[in-house]
């Protein structure tokens with residue numbers, strides 16, 4: 001996204017001043033009176049360009065943003081290289097500001113109440129995820145439902161995120177975590193290394209075990225994880241509109257096809273296992289059990305698509321959340337010491353068995369640490385919504401139908417009146433029930449809000465807490481800081497620009 005000057009339209013740049021432009025161009029209106037095809041084409045192009053600027057200025061009205069939009073592509077080039085700094089410049093323009101990419105008119109909200117209003121305005125706007133989501137996830141994926149049918153479908157899925165289900169998943173998560181910790185420790189004699197790829201693989205392996213059980217083996221999980229990177233790379237706010245071979249969206253669609261082969265196989269095997277009276281060992285099994293009990297059957301394709309949507313929504317956000325949790329704890333040894341002390345106490349010093357959900361509930365300091373880590377570096381900075389009908393977002397501005405409207409999570413989570421010293425990592429701010437952080441839950445928009453609020457948020461919080469808590473008991477880790485450690489790279493979600501260089505060693509326990 002571009003940096004923009006905060007200037008409002010002036011007398012010189014009033015909506016009508018573009019009418020002067022044609023007179024200064026190297027051909028005149030008389031050209032169309034002669035049968036000169038090139039002059040006619042030039043005139044048509046010019047008229048379209050003038051129309052484009054008129055539309056831009058009419059839609060933008062008084063919102064801060066570019067005075068003129070770049071013809072045809074708008075801020076496309078900037079959107080290819082998103083940066084937190086440029087987003088911050090955009091948010092600083094005002095509570096609402098405007099930009100455009102490929103003639104998509106975009107209104108960005110930075111104020112908490114406007115951001116919440118968008119999340120809660122199902123009558124006017126619906127999530128777009130990102131522009132490439134539909135071709136990647138397929139049009140008939142449940143995640144694109146809205147209104148009543150969406151609520152109904154979510155209600156059905158919600159029963160697999162209850163405490164009973166979370167307890168089932170916790171044991172699976174623990175097994176995968178220990179396998180991956182052991183793998184990371186094999187490199188303990190080596191220099192600190194970027195954890196981007198290992199953490200993404202760890203996360204994919206966990207998700208696939210939780211959602212698909214043992215129907216997907218570790219090698220298949222590795223293949224899906226590698227292919228999934230092509231999907232991540234296509235998750236830009238706006239993509240090149242044609243999905244031609246070689247484009248990012250085309251590559252992502254090919255990657256999805258590979259993932260779907262394994263997800264379909266898992267759904268098929270889960271149905272067979274549960275029909276034969278097997279015990280549920282993962283999300284798909286729990287779903288099949290419910291299906292057979294209620295007689296409401298879902299196809300294997302539908303089950304695979306739901307898991308695909310879960311992977312799509314979680315892989316980057318969870319990887320970001322985990323990486324920053326490890327980085328923050330390494331950089332704040334006093335916080336890590338408190339996390340460890342609490343873990344030792346609550347687990348009775350026994351790190352060889354999985355933590356239970358009840359024990360995790362009791363880990364007040366660990367949960368505050370996870371919450372603070374996500375606040376400081378919210379994985380999802382913004383969530384694009386599509387305006388379905390004119391949206392009166394403020395008393396004096398209505399976002400036109402067909403526009404994109406973007407609630408911004410980051411400014412709400414860095415509001416200094418709610419989170420004093422917003423750039424500091426202070427888990428303690430969550431320990432005082434009367435403190436501003438706990439008193440303003442409406443600012444904590446890490447998982448969105450409203451009808452489309454993240455369905456996996458409790459699972460996500462539980463997972464990061466379990467991983468960090470268990471890691472703190474079993475391992476030490478050192479963070480090799482570089483000048484890029486605090487800089488943010490945006491690859492769908494946010495990551496440390498240097499990839500977070502960590503060295504894991506076994507923790508000596510008495």
Ligand code: HEM
Nearest residue numbers: 310313314317318321380447448449452453454455456460
């Ligand atoms: C730290 C990790 C995560 C973060 C920061 C995160 C964040 C978000 C955000 C911001 C939204 C948009 C909400 C809105 O429009 O109001 C969302 C939606 C969603 N998330 Fe997550 N998420 C995380 C993990 C997960 C996990 C583990 C799952 C797996 C189940 C998941 C599944 C979904 C789904 C399916 C949606 C769309 C829900 C709907 O449209 O009804 N997310 N998430």
